[in-house]
Amino acid sequence: MTWTLLLQHLANGVALGFVFGLVAIGYTLVYGVVKLVNFAHGDIFMMASFFVYYGIVLFSFPWWFSFVCAIFLTALLGISIEKVAYKPLRDAPRISSLCSAIGMSFLLENFATVVFGGRQKPFYQPQILSKTLDIGGVRIQLVTVVTILVSVAALLFLNYLVYRTRMGLAMRALAHDFDTARLMGINVDRTITFTFAVGSSLAAISAIFWALRYPQIWPFMGVFPGWRAFTAAIIGGIGSIKGAMTGGFLIGMISIMLVAFLPDLAGYRDAFIFMMLVLVLLFKPTGLFGEA
Amino acid sequence: MAILKLDGVTKRFGGLIAVNNVSLELEEGELSGLIGPNGAGKTTIFNVITGVYPVDSGKILFMNQDITRKRPHETAALGIARTFQNIKLFGKMSVLDNVRVACHYRLRASVFSAVFSLPNYVKQDEELTRESLRLLEAVGLYKLKNDRASSLPYGHQRKLEIARALATKPKILLLDEPAAGMNPEETSELMKFIRRIRDEFNLTILLIEHDMKVVMGICERITVLDHGCVIARGSPGEIQSNPEVIKAYLGSGAYARS
Amino acid sequence: MYKKRSFWLTVFSLVLFFLFIQYAQTHFDAYIIRIMNVAAIYVILGVSLNLINGFTGQFSLGHAGFMAIGAYTSALLYMSPELKAMNFFIKPLIWPLNEIQIPFLSALLAGGLLAACAGFLVGAPCMRVKGDYLAIVTYGFSEIIRVLFNNLQSITNGPLGLKGLPTYTNLWWSWGWAVFTVFFIKRLIDSSYGRALKAIRDNEEAAEAMGVNLFYHKTLAFVVGAFFAGIAGGLLGSLVMTIDPNAFNIMLTFQIVLIVLLGGLGSITGTVISGVMIAFLMEWLRIVETPMKIFGITIPGISGMRMLIFSLILMVAVLFFRHGILGDREFSWEALFSAFKKRHSTEGE
Ligand SMILES: Nc1ncnc2c1ncn2[C@@H]1O[C@H](COP(=O)(O)OP(=O)(O)OP(=O)(O)O)[C@@H](O)[C@H]1O
Ligand SMILES: [Mg+2]
Numbered sequence: 096m097t098w099t100l101l102l103q104h105l106a107n108g109v110a111l112g113f114v115f116g117l118v119a120i121g122y123t124l125v126y127g128v129v130k131l132v133n134f135a136h137g138d139i140f141m142m143a144s145f146f147v148y149y150g151i152v153l154f155s156f157p158w159w160f161s162f163v164c165a166i167f168l169t170a171l172l173g174i175s176i177e178k179v180a181y182k183p184l185r186d187a188p189r190i191s192s193l194c195s196a197i198g199m200s201f202l203l204e205n206f207a208t209v210v211f212g213g214r215q216k217p218f219y220q221p222q223i224l225s226k227t228l229d230i231g232g233v234r235i236q237l238v239t240v241v242t243i244l245v246s247v248a249a250l251l252f253l254n255y256l257v258y259r260t261r262m263g264l265a266m267r268a269l270a271h272d273f274d275t276a277r278l279m280g281i282n283v284d285r286t287i288t289f290t291f292a293v294g295s296s297l298a299a300i301s302a303i304f305w306a307l308r309y310p311q312i313w314p315f316m317g318v319f320p321g322w323r324a325f326t327a328a329i330i331g332g333i334g335s336i337k338g339a340m341t342g343g344f345l346i347g348m349i350s351i352m353l354v355a356f357l358p359d360l361a362g363y364r365d366a367f368i369f370m371m372l373v374l375v376l377l378f379k380p381t382g383l384f385g386e387a
Numbered sequence: 388m389a390i391l392k393l394d395g396v397t398k399r400f401g402g403l404i405a406v407n408n409v410s411l412e413l414e415e416g417e418l419s420g421l422i423g424p425n426g427a428g429k430t431t432i433f434n435v436i437t438g439v440y441p442v443d444s445g446k447i448l449f450m451n452q453d454i455t456r457k458r459p460h461e462t463a464a465l466g467i468a469r470t471f472q473n474i475k476l477f478g479k480m481s482v483l484d485n486v487r488v489a490c491h492y493r494l495r496a497s498v499f500s501a502v503f504s505l506p507n508y509v510k511q512d513e514e515l516t517r518e519s520l521r522l523l524e525a526v527g528l529y530k531l532k533n534d535r536a537s538s539l540p541y542g543h544q545r546k547l548e549i550a551r552a553l554a555t556k557p558k559i560l561l562l563d564e565p566a567a568g569m570n571p572e573e574t575s576e577l578m579k580f581i582r583r584i585r586d587e588f589n590l591t592i593l594l595i596e597h598d599m600k601v602v603m604g605i606c607e608r609i610t611v612l613d614h615g616c617v618i619a620r621g622s623p624g625e626i627q628s629n630p631e632v633i634k635a636y637l638g639s640g641a642y643a644r645s
Numbered sequence: 646m647y648k649k650r651s652f653w654l655t656v657f658s659l660v661l662f663f664l665f666i667q668y669a670q671t672h673f674d675a676y677i678i679r680i681m682n683v684a685a686i687y688v689i690l691g692v693s694l695n696l697i698n699g700f701t702g703q704f705s706l707g708h709a710g711f712m713a714i715g716a717y718t719s720a721l722l723y724m725s726p727e728l729k730a731m732n733f734f735i736k737p738l739i740w741p742l743n744e745i746q747i748p749f750l751s752a753l754l755a756g757g758l759l760a761a762c763a764g765f766l767v768g769a770p771c772m773r774v775k776g777d778y779l780a781i782v783t784y785g786f787s788e789i790i791r792v793l794f795n796n797l798q799s800i801t802n803g804p805l806g807l808k809g810l811p812t813y814t815n816l817w818w819s820w821g822w823a824v825f826t827v828f829f830i831k832r833l834i835d836s837s838y839g840r841a842l843k844a845i846r847d848n849e850e851a852a853e854a855m856g857v858n859l860f861y862h863k864t865l866a867f868v869v870g871a872f873f874a875g876i877a878g879g880l881l882g883s884l885v886m887t888i889d890p891n892a893f894n895i896m897l898t899f900q901i902v903l904i905v906l907l908g909g910l911g912s913i914t915g916t917v918i919s920g921v922m923i924a925f926l927m928e929w930l931r932i933v934e935t936p937m938k939i940f941g942i943t944i945p946g947i948s949g950m951r952m953l954i955f956s957l958i959l960m961v962a963v964l965f966f967r968h969g970i971l972g973d974r975e976f977s978w979e980a981l982f983s984a985f986k987k988r989h990s991t992e993g994e
Contacts, residue, residue: 132777183964189776190704194906195963201899202956208949318895322788329781362796369785376774376782437854463856471854477847479911479973480840488844491837492856498865501836502829512837555856 116343137321173295332385710787715875760875768867806889
């Protein structure tokens, strides 16, 4: 094992970590504000990649324009899902909204199977992004670099949104104490809509990078990234953005390093990840950065 | 002989010391009160005694047995029963079943004999049903035994909670604000009721209450708590004239107004 | 007196029911028999999940995992050594599994017991993990099972699965177990233990304060639920003749959750009805996936349409019929009679 190879894997791990982290933030934001595990988040992620696909194939948009459109459409999708499936159940028992989320996930997957077809479709690979950089013998794909850069930009923007704007303040207030915040006159509906929009657009961004890395898209592609990201969110401590990113990194690293260094055990990857989840929950139920 | 003894018990929630080095003794058969301003740590003391929260330091003795590390179901089985400040009934279950649940821990029959109705289970189940019905009769809820607990009016829910607590065959009964939300008439009836069950079931009762009429009317001894500390202890007369107590109540009142 | 009458009525209807089963087994065509078998398995699955989710209030998504354990354990025990050798051509099956063969019933029971052990392992964390988190942990467990079974080539044959399983499952087996499941779980929840379970569902803190041992009772629900899920897995394996790890995925669990939701969380009667309904509905929905001719125009079958309709039903059920068919009501002879009497007296007026 050489240093260069290690660095290469490290870069891949970091990039994948960002991808998981961004999806995990979607879970964390929604859970923080409405206390709901948005089981459909992974499928929102899947829909985003199909939006890009059809933007390019059907409407022959340039790829970057298709990316931007997909992000907006996905935000819209997230908002509509909330309006249709979660809002009516806001005051119902938790189990109802949980089932609604499961049903929504189920519905999106089957909708995609019927409308888009169950077979894998190739995802468009822009020429310039598939270039490989050679930095002192360490070969890194440009996608990896761009993933990291865009993710950092998205994170900075998110940080600004949550900690510097009125909307972010409302979000944090709802997350802290839903009923009190509601009584204090915070516009609950608007804030929740906004939360879903932010979470879904982050999912769309990570879906694009995911699809650039693994360029086959299909209706069930969201299931595993979704669950891993959710695991990341819990491990990091749900409700905490920092925690979601940390969890994302952990899982991204494990995914890459296991395949790279212990290929025999690669098949057990998800078993490892879930074991880690169970252990974290047993010994620190609120996650690494969660508040008690 | 003290039946329950708290020895230097402290409980923290993060930076907040909810119960601060509290020592407390309950004599067998006495009816005592625990009072203090909002947030003084009264409910937390109940939670610590019953094992809902582990203590940070200190010791709790029940009939000379160390129960500091016991879980709530264990303290319940030993003979410490409680009611809750914000009523916690089994809402979807019938009134009778609410009481029968509290007898369950005494059942000495396996799951299998329960499922296949083996004689040893049937006998015990009949016995505990009879007992539960007796308790419902004692609190005057017999007629409502098949109603859903959540459908009962407020006053009846309070009574059902007490009946349920009695079904665990307690030696000590901890009542958390039993008169909350009652009108004066119901309150005076409740006072009689509490005295009656104390005598009928040979109980030691510790009672949290904001209604001073209740506390001064029925408690033989009163402990006053403020900011987690015991600031006074004594008979109702002594407490009423204690300057510390007056200051604590006035102080918190002033705080609430500001 | 009422009790006695209800008892004999139940016995009488059970006799009638099994006469019907006997008739169906010998006279109905294979297609209907198959659906009826599936219906029975759905009933077992739904009722056992309802014990955990509906009566104990612990949201579990682990049922597919328990089923997989039951299906594999029993299959590996009732398959003949030759059949196993034929299946395991990449890596041989480990000793002693490759040599033993035991009767179907004992194989089923072994599968159920192993699933029950798994139920204990999954139920134990219940003490620390609650609500949504528990759903995640149980789901994680069922994924671990799937991943393990995909990788343990020399025990499970990996993703190739087991093929050509002998078909022991018939209506007697499946409905026999379904009736036993309903009997067992109904008796359990009506007993003192069941009251403790429902108390945990309604208010955990109060239940514990009243002396209910949370750990014991939550794991009890998981163990019993998992046992029957394991049995159902074994029956299903021998019915469909082929099992592979990926058949036991989250979709399967979702289907069972749907059965419970449609039937009503906390209603066994409702679960039985919805289990049978869903079995027939899913079969009937196959129509939408086969090409059909309407007014001379051929509409090609759309694959996946069945599941799409299914998930739409799920959403409608969750959003508009939150309490399912029966809420948490149960069938009883007394209720039937009093309803009858009422009808009569109003007609008489
Ligand atoms: N689980 C908890 N986590 C954090 N803080 C808690 C918890 N339970 C109680 N506290 C805090 O401990 C303090 C004492 O609370 P406690 O409920 O014991 O007061 P109390 O005397 O019963 O008041 P009240 O008269 O309002 O019922 C309060 O400041 C409360 O906010
Ligand atoms: Mg209190």
